[in-house]
Amino acid sequence: MAQFRLNGTKMLAVDLAGETIRALNGSMVAYEGQMTFKRQGMTGGEGLRGALKRRIAGEGMTLMEITGQGTVYLASEATEVTLVHLAGDTLFAESESLLALDGNLQTGVHFVGLRGMGTGQGLATTKVEGRGTAAIVSDGPAIALEVTPQTPLCVDPHAYVGHLGRLQQDVVTDVNWRTVLGQGSGESVQFRYQGQGLVYVQPAERGGVLEI
Amino acid sequence: MAVQTWNAASLPSNDNVNPYAFSVDLDGRWFVQKGKMIAYYGQIRFESLSSGALDAFVAGAFNSPMYAGDWIVAEGRGKLLLADRGFDVNSFDLDEGNLTVRAGNLLAFEPGLELKQSIIPGFLTLIGTGRFVAASNGPVHFVEPPIRVDPQALLGWADCPSPCHHYDHSYMRGAFGAARMILGVGGASGEEHQFDFSGQGTVLMQSSEVVMNEDTLLRDLEGQISMVGTSGLQRLQSTIAQRLAAERQS
Known part of the structure; x- marks a missing residue:
């Protein structure tokens, strides 16, 4: 199995002994040993139906396949890398937050409805399932927040990075006439997570189309 | 290496989670700058300063109409996480003191402090006793x-x-x-x-x-325009026209 480890906080090192991993296109910064890099075809390993879904959802994701013997170093715009170990559970994350995936993790598009509107997130997120390690990137070190049935969590959509576990996600709004007049609280739309799992947030806020 | 996970109980109380995020143990009210909340546990509501219910409270602690649109009141009980553009975040305690801070860098403060506009454009002054959070x-x-x-x-x-x-x-x-x-x-x-x-x-x-951004400086200048008479306005206009012409050339 490919060994994912952090080299500092902003670079991911993966030790490979013949396995294949998938990584964000263009994220390789250095490697030792023998590596081959292959751009994934149009379908991105998700089949024709998966590719169509992705196209419709606008959840663009371009990954490459890396195979070889040695160590490959990956980084993306000096963002902070967080490793997520999956043991049969599902990670939901923005496609732009995924840096690298173990070869035997499956990806797909998950439609989430209108909740992403105006938050720069689009209508869908990418889901990653299976057993293995995924590396996600965030603007500033990601903070993992635990959700239990007793302690639901609310998150600013602009700071959301991903979530893991059996969580129910819904949108909390308190949009009223003040918001329309531009006198809103600025925190009118929040994601609310209930159930059991983990939510990753970043200490910075992405710019959205709408300031709500 | 797994990332440390936090929950409602283990999140620090009025302290940093990491250098870039601060956790407020809210029980009552705090003033928070718009858009700096990243997550929260518990029952917390966010009200704009202009929502009538808080009038008396706001009048006692928030003394800057120019910035009122940028601030909200977080009210309730729970843990509130604050962060700002991935900047370093620090909290400071004031004890019957006064401190002036760049308006865009002030994230939140306790109502024990009173906020006023500084004489220097783009800065805010806090007076009193309490804690505030600022980004750098x-x-x-x-x-x-x-x-x-x-x-x-x-x-x-x-x-x-x-x-x-x-x-x-x-x-x-x-x-x-x-x-x-x-x-x-x-x-x-x-x-x-x-x-x-x-x-x-x-x-x-x-x-x-x-x-x-220079938005705060601009607003300060705009705020002061009301103090200028007609002749002053005309002079300003010609200065601005000159400046604009020079900008276009360069």
Whole structure:
């Protein structure tokens, strides 16, 4: 199995002994040993139906396949890398937050409805399932927040990075006439997570189309 | 290496989660700048300052109509996480003191503190007792007057008299200097202008020159336009026209 480890906080090192991993296109910064890099075809390993879904959802994701013997170093715009170990559970994350995936993790598009509107997130997120390690990137070190049935969590959509576990996600709004007049609280739309799992947030806020 | 996970109980109480995020143990009310909340546990509501219910409360602690649109009140009970553009976040305690901080860098403060606008455009002054949270690009450095600082690197100051402007003499000398003064063009190194601090106190510096945007300065200028008469307005207009023409040429 490919060994994912952090080299500092902003670079991911993966030790490979013949396995294949998938990584964000263009994220390789250095490697030792023998590596081959292959751009994934149009379908991105998700089949024709998966590719169509992705196209419709606008959840663009371009990954490459890396195979070889040695160590490959990956980084993306000096963002902070967080490793997520999956043991049969599902990670939901923005496609732009995924840096690298173990070869035997499956990806797909998950439609989430209108909740992403105006938050720069689009209508869908990418889901990653299976057993293995995924590396996600965030603007500033990601903070993992635990959700239990007793302690639901609310998150600013602009700071959301991903979530893991059996969580129910819904949108909390308190949009009223003040918001329309531009006198809103600025925190009118929040994601609310209930159930059991983990939510990753970043200490910075992405710019959205709408300031709500 | 797995990331440390936090939950409602293990999140620090009024302390940093990491250098870039701060956890407020809310039981009551805090003033928070819009858009700086990243997550929260518990029952917390966010109200804009103009929502009538809080009028009396706001009047007692928030004394700056110009910035009222940027601030909200977080009310309730729970853990509230604050962060700002991935900047370093620090909390400071004031005990019957006063501290002035760059408006864009102040994230939140307790209602025990009273907020007023500083004489220096783009800065806010906190007076009283309580805790506040401020962001800086890079760690904060504390220095003592007398000192001259770059306006962009200045985060705030405590207890010392307000600064004055300081310009390098050579900047204003000769024909080029005069042209610069009038037109605002010509080879500027960007370091001719400093803030000059004297007296007793502490000056807070950030380790970069990244500031939010000049929106606050602009609003301050706009706010002061009402004090200018007709002839003053005409003069302003011609200055602005000159400046714009020069910008277009360069």
